[in-house]
Amino acid sequence: MKKLLLAAAIIALTPLPAMADRTSYKPSNNPTFKKECGACHMAFQPGFLPANSWELIMDDLGNHFGEDASLDDETTSLIKQYLVKKAARRVSGEPPLRITRLRWFVREHNHEVSSRAKKKAGTMSNCTSCHRGAERGYFDDD
Amino acid sequence: MKIYQYLLAPALLVVISSAAFASSPRSQIVDFYRQQAGEDFSAERGKQLFSTRHDGGKPETPSCTTCHTSSPKNTGKTRVGKPIAPMAVSRNADRYTDLKKVEKWFRRNCRSVLGRECSPREKGDFLTFMINQ
Numbered sequence: 502m503k504k505l506l507l508a509a510a511i512i513a514l515t516p517l518p519a520m521a522d523r524t525s526y527k528p529s530n531n532p533t534f535k536k537e538c539g540a541c542h543m544a545f546q547p548g549f550l551p552a553n554s555w556e557l558i559m560d561d562l563g564n565h566f567g568e569d570a571s572l573d574d575e576t577t578s579l580i581k582q583y584l585v586k587k588a589a590r591r592v593s594g595e596p597p598l599r600i601t602r603l604r605w606f607v608r609e610h611n612h613e614v615s616s617r618a619k620k621k622a623g624t625m626s627n628c629t630s631c632h633r634g635a636e637r638g639y640f641d642d643d
Numbered sequence: 644m645k646i647y648q649y650l651l652a653p654a655l656l657v658v659i660s661s662a663a664f665a666s667s668p669r670s671q672i673v674d675f676y677r678q679q680a681g682e683d684f685s686a687e688r689g690k691q692l693f694s695t696r697h698d699g700g701k702p703e704t705p706s707c708t709t710c711h712t713s714s715p716k717n718t719g720k721t722r723v724g725k726p727i728a729p730m731a732v733s734r735n736a737d738r739y740t741d742l743k744k745v746e747k748w749f750r751r752n753c754r755s756v757l758g759r760e761c762s763p764r765e766k767g768d769f770l771t772f773m774i775n776q
Contacts, residue, residue, distance in 0.1 A: 542723035567703035568722070569754040572747070627724035 528638040531583045543628050547587035554596040555584035601625040668740040673770055679763035689772025699758035715776045731776035739770055
């Protein structure tokens, strides 16, 4: 019985078709990152930004998109290490800072998001307002 | 023998309950700020601090109420849209029981809203207001 339950759980938790899709990203599994960054916004998947973007963001948490989001040194460096390790490849030139301004993001959202959905979400950074599985890495439910 | 039992029970109760009161993490935090401030706190001043539109902070967050709404009993909303549990202790018993967490949010939010760190008196006033709410 236990084995059966385990098998069922594994099947239920394996996001097989979604993993192959270009709009799915591995969810974050770092508890410190999820707790600290997830307090104000969704703990965005590290793969959304290049490693050098995360470095810039984590080095300036005191000015975090209009808010002070500073953390103690130990926590900051822990989260930074995690993000850089799981990030997208480094880019040359100016690294992007806002996921919502990335070219693919703009293209995906430009035409299909209704003004009602935008109003409900408040900001384009509020992924879970429309993508209910966003934190688990699913973005195809729009 | 019996008379001692009658006396002992209430006496123990007093000792236990006062110990529990003194060691409550929330009152320890208030005491921590009181020692630094060296004066008593005022819920009214805390309310002012919470409701006032301040200058000097970041333009996105001129007041505590920007995110926490005009009443600490309400669920607030971060600028990204994530819900913030109510600030009032009556609505959220977990509030102000972890000094590290309290200090972290005072540091961040005072800098965001006021453009500076809050003084121990301001922190104590703020907590006193929230505890009374």
